[in-house]
Amino acid sequence: MIRRAAALALIAALGALLLPLLLGYHPDEALNLTACYYAERTAADLGAANIVTAIVVTYRGLDTLGEVTVLFLSAAVVGLVLARGRTATTGGRPRLPAGELLTTGSRLLAPLIMLLGIYIFVNGHLTPGGGFQGGAVIASGVLLLLLAEPGRRLGHRVIALVESLSGLAYVAIGVAGLVYAGGFLDNRILPIGTLGELASAGAIPVIYSLIGLKVGAEFSSMLANLSETEEL
Amino acid sequence: MDFDWMKIPYALLTLFIVVNYGMLQNALIAKIGARVGRRRGIPIWQNYADLIKNYSIRSSITHGVMYYLGPVFRLSGGVGLLLFVPSLYGSEMFSNLSFAGDLILALYFIFFGTLGMALGAAESGHPYAAIGITRGLQQVSAAELPMALAVFSVALQYQTLSVTEIVAAQQGGFQNWTLFTNPLAVAAAMLSFLGSMMRPPFDVVLAPQEIPIGPPTEYHSSYLALMQTNRAIFPIAKIVIYMNLFFGGATIWPEFFLKVFLIYMVSVLVGVVHPRFRVEQSIRWFLVWAVPIGILSIVLV
Amino acid sequence: MAHIALATGFLLFLIGLYGALTNRNLLRMIVAFTVADAGINVVIVAVGHMRGRTAPILDGAVPAAEAASRIIDPVPQALVLTAIVIGVGITALMLAYAYKLYEARRSLDIGKFMELKW
């Protein structure tokens, strides 16, 4: 009880510390310099309709590269954690097979879901959504497959291949930006095209697609690793 | 104050006078002590007899080099001490060999004999010799302190370390003696004197009446003879320092004899009336009684 | 409105933190952290919100020329995207740790994992 009271007091103190942030907050009336630049220049410079995407993929591309790497790392570390101390994947106890309905349904649905995911990231520069959302959707398709067929081991190799290749391609495009355009991850290595079209905004759709693939692969890898753990 | 070849025969003469005087005085004091104790006492020439006897004893053994050298050190210390201090004030010749050094030399040379004696006796391998030495050293180390303080007080008082100059400063009547100009220093020094004379109550080092302890018991024949010689010289040599520092020195031999005798008697008289101290008691005694007087004399001078 | 969202975000954060500090069960701690993360995300988006403006997507309704006066600040949104992804990464990691810790001790009590100390 004392513990909780102390924790509460501490949280209250922290709250009091943060309170001025809340009370002193005044919403901006106009865009600040940075945001203004993005609002005015994105379309012309990068050719992306979704300014958030433009920022995510290009202006703050290094963040996003890091972000992808975070997922990559998480997947790798989850793999490491779960692999640690495990000698060989002995079968463990057999799992209950999923219901017929679920199995059939998932086989039908999973490709559709994945297709949706691909749609989302391919159109990332035009509409809301992008590589991360699309990747997550793809992963949910994989999840469905996992749920439907718990005994099935997913093709780790395929996932790893997709993960690595898309990651390498991402870095390669970044370096290409350094060489052929203004800087690392500059999307203008490809023509900007017309605002609003699918094939526009330079390398943004390509990068976002790679991100989508990579994120999808990473989430899938994480899920697959977790699903393959033994029940304790 | 330079060397002169003539000083050598005069120094030897001093030595001769002091040896004889010392032996007679020792016997006299022993006799007085005996008479006080209603005994007959020794004849006055007893010391000469002992000396001759011991020198002529043939059978003698040695325990080793240091044992052999011990008495030599001892007597060298006594003779050296005597000769490094002027005996008579105003006499160029009887200032002996004091050109070699001043008061400090004399004070430190006291240790020369002590050290040699200690080493020699120690080599005898007799545990009692070692015990006696340690007792002696410990007691002396405490007893020396008031003496050193007193000497220093005197040196400060006269702003010199030269014995001759100190004596010179006390000339012209006994009211100029240090005894009267700096009584505290003299008091401290005399207390120290009691301790260094190896007489009661500070005689546990020798303890002649009880267990055979201490260096002299380890020596015999000519070794003992050397030490007996020293026993005639050494107390006198020490008293000469006291006499020079505190009691105006002496200008002629009779004055010398008188003063030495009287100073010696102080320790005898005290010894008659006091029981013996253990070593740690005497250390404390010197530190508690004599040292503060010495400090006071230094501070006040 | 932004104030309400902001306050909600902070509250969620504090509630989550409180849960993380008081629940001794590892999984509950992680759950609490996801709540706190959600709170932070709400705070970020709320900070970027501007009254009466639209999403930062250029289309027929929002031509490029008027964008500066019509859209809200896109930067916090970009940031929050990153934050969400990072959050899920860390959550997955913590879950994997929780699983392994359970494997080691057959317990999810945080108090069972205190052998390293002082």
Add this chain to the structure above:
Amino acid sequence: MVSPLVLIAAPLAGAFLLGLVRCPRAALAVTLATLGLAAAAAGWWVWQLGWAGAEAVEVFTAGTPPPFAIALRMGLPEAALTLVITLTGLLSALHMQDNLAETGHRAMAVLLVAVMAYCGIVLTRDLFNLFVFFELAAIATAGLILLSADARALGAGFKYLVVSQVISALLLIGIIFTYHATGTLYLDGIAAAAAKPALAFFLVFIAIAAELKPFPANGWALDVYESSHPAFSALISAAAGAASLYAADKLLTVGGPAWLPAATAIGIVTFVAGNLLALPQGNDRRLLGYSSVAQIGLVLAVAGQRDVLGEHYHFVAFGLLASHAVAKAGLFWLSGMVAERGLAAWAALRARPPLIFAFATFVAMLAGLPPFPGFYAKWELVRVLAAEGRLVLLGLILFGALLEAGYLFRWFGFALKREPSGEGLACAPSKGIPVLAAVLAAWGLAWQWGDASAQANLLLGLPLLFALAFVLLDWLPAWVKNTLAIAGLAAWFALTLGQYDPLRLIFAVIMLAGGAVTLLASYHAHGRRIGFYPSAMLMYAGLAQLILAADTFSFFAAWEILTVGSYFLILRGRHSEPHALSYIVFSLGGAFLILAGFAVAADGAASFAVADLATLAAPVAPWVFLMLAIGFMTKTASIGLHVWLPGAHAEAETDVSPMVSGILLKAGLFGLAVLLLAMGRQKLGGIDLTLAMLWIGAASALLGNLMAIFQEDAKRLLAYSSIGQMGYALFGLAMMNHLGWLMALMFVINHYIYKSMLFLAVGGVAKRTGTRDMYRMGGLINLMPLSFISVLVGIIAMSGVPPLSGFGGRWIFYNALLTAESRLPMILIFFSGPIAFLYLFRLIHTIFLGQLKDEHRRVKEAPFWLMVPQMIYVVLLIAFALVPGVALRQVDGHLGGLLPAGGLSWDGLTITSDFGYWNPVAIMVIVGIIFTTLFLWLVFVNRRAQKVKQFNIVFAAERPFRPETTHFAWNFFAPYRKALGFLVQPVATGFWNGISGGLHAGADFTRRLYTGNAQTYAVHLLVFVVAVHLFMTGM
């Protein structure tokens, strides 16, 4: 032109590529190649920016300038840090290659990403990007923790994740509100913004500060350090620490001066607390963890002082950081080679002497000893802090550094002296190479910092180089090295002979020529004697440079060099481990006081001549005097500060004791002489400081001698006697008059001769009899006559009995006393003279006289080479007794220029003062004649004396049964103990033990803060945040 982006792109590409590589060896090759590439790129930039004169570059991503896109910057600091990071990564990867290969490509990918993230933290100029890289680093850390073989690592990793969740939440809130207030995430933009959001920036700042593992919010870090793979701990400590520090530095640049006090406070508290808490640690890696935390705290504190450090900021901060990074990484790598975790298990390193050298290098580097960068950095730092009056901070830094040195050297002592146990050492080349690289880096940096320093480059000093050369020559047999060493000392002495004034010449003669003579004794050693010569020559190098030092920097550097050299030397003794430790702790404590004193004196000046101490005035001068005097008196072991000496001198090797006693102690006297010459009398609070020194000297003389008489161990007796002798010398110097100085210098010479001689003699006896306890010896005079002679001559000289040279000292001493103004301390001095006589007699009696023990009946004379210097000393003593004028007259004349009043006159053979006179030759002749005459007379009358065995005695009417029962030696001066034993109660020892015990107990109590519970750690973090906020708003 290599783009800085290589540092980010290459590891990333490598990490992604690893997914395609199946074979572990190939994957490892990819990993190492990638890290190598990154390191090469960083190295290229260091070269370009540091030497080739290139300008710092700003790299724009996305082809858009900041603040609209993320920018990176590559300047010299960034290049240096990324080099540190990538190299540490490369070498750590090499070190743990087996684990990596076993764990597979994922672990390598995580490692690569970790290195990339650290580089990113350093390079980026964008606040949110910084956050992303921190998160990457955090996740990678959580992954790499798992490489450990330690099962507890899992728990540590979880704790780490919990805490980093809280940190990142705070960071995010801070970032978004900072963005809201300033409209930008570009660091320079935020810095330039008109309105700075204090609270938001506080959150950012505190989050980054929390990454630096500040006390008390650092329990998680320690658990990680303890349980991780050591190579990874090396990476966290060196690379992550450096990167986080640089992030904090960037934030401080952005935030401006208002944030500096907080950084300083956090840093210094962490520094002191980290070092304090390291004291009771028994696990090597946890100890290193505490030390890392502390070091990073120190650099943060330095970052908080950038306002006053100005142009020196980078020199200082990077000096400390580089020392930390290299040494800590090296130590962690070494820890990876040691099989067990206890500190004593490092004794296994002894199997490979180069590793001991590496260990010594790292310890010295961490402790900030010369010639490593930390030394220069500390010098500059202290100088500036003192000039700015930031004395509390200065004191705390030095206190923390002392604590650190304490546990580091204790550990080093364990490694050298404890019994190696168990499995020992894993010595694969892949583990050795990183350590070797760290050693090379350490010395390279030492050179570099010396080069860049405004002061002299210590590695250009010939004596130091000569000493270091012995490290490389250690494979030679001992006698060759000994010859080289003697030749070196002699040559240096000859080379520099013209540069000494008479005062310095005396010290030079003792330290250099005397050192060469002492070294003669070392010929007795066989084999190679690994480690002896580098240590000894290091000490001599320090001494040689000390005498010649003109400015305070070289003086202090020499002081530290001789201290550390002598520490290594003392540590060689068989049972000297605890004593060597207390020696180094006291010495460094004293050295730090000297450092502080010099710094206060310099008052900001870049270079300050020692002689310029004379120009100081109140109120600074007395304080400077006080600090320097206490520092020097630590070395002379004045009473109260003496507790290190007896053990250190007694337990040292036979030929080391004379070096550290006869020679090394003089360094302290030299310092005091220089100090007193320059500053003269100083008054502090109405107290005349020289008068206080007078009292201290007198008390040292008395108590040192008194303690000596109660010792049963011969070498301890001599050691305590040194305390007394140094007390005399101190007393002489403090008298501040001509004769006092003359007496002190006389003591300097005499003490060197007779104490070296006695230590050698006693050492030789101890070598033959196998004991140092005097009551176990006895009667050795016939078996070891030469040793007896040297002891006899030694004690006669030392006790001041005429006619040997000690008397000259006493004579001058009494004459000096007559001119002294204060009479009371004299009384103490008077008393100590006869006491000295007691212990000297005991020394000669109980060893050489009395009864010979049965087991010693076949003992031989001491080894030849131990006797050679002793006989030289005997000759010297007699010669010096006859003609003291050879040395004294010069000095007397020289002192006449400094302290004119009351000099001596040299009148033919007679030496005359204002008060008395003294003719050494006459004394010698007279005593000689009397003695010879009497001796011949005795021989004549006693020529048939019969030699009998000592045991041939009778007492109490019985023949003794065994010699043991007949040798009166134990508790020799019992009555003294009864009468005055209360004076030698170990008050000082108790006091210092109390301090040390108190520190340990305090540390032991405080570290219970770290309960091991992740939630407690999170609470600590939040409490820390709230507390710092209160601290800052309270200011």
Add this chain to the structure above:
Amino acid sequence: MAWITPALTVLLAAAMIGAALVAVLGRSLPIAILAAGLVSLLASVLFLVLASPDVAMTEAAIGSGLTTFLFFFVLGRVRGGEHD
């Protein structure tokens, strides 16, 4: 109409805080996980209200969807651990 968005916001906020309290204080772990998922889901609605469709999508897909699944995966593996 102007009152609709603020009202919705308040409603959402109240629901989120309620769900968060359940997630943190609730007795049952599965319900807590679901409640946390609900917080995320409501947050994504709030993001839509705040004109951030990108964030809303991400939060819905990742924050509430994937995360919840991850939790249940692990929860299913540590039977018995949820009551510690």
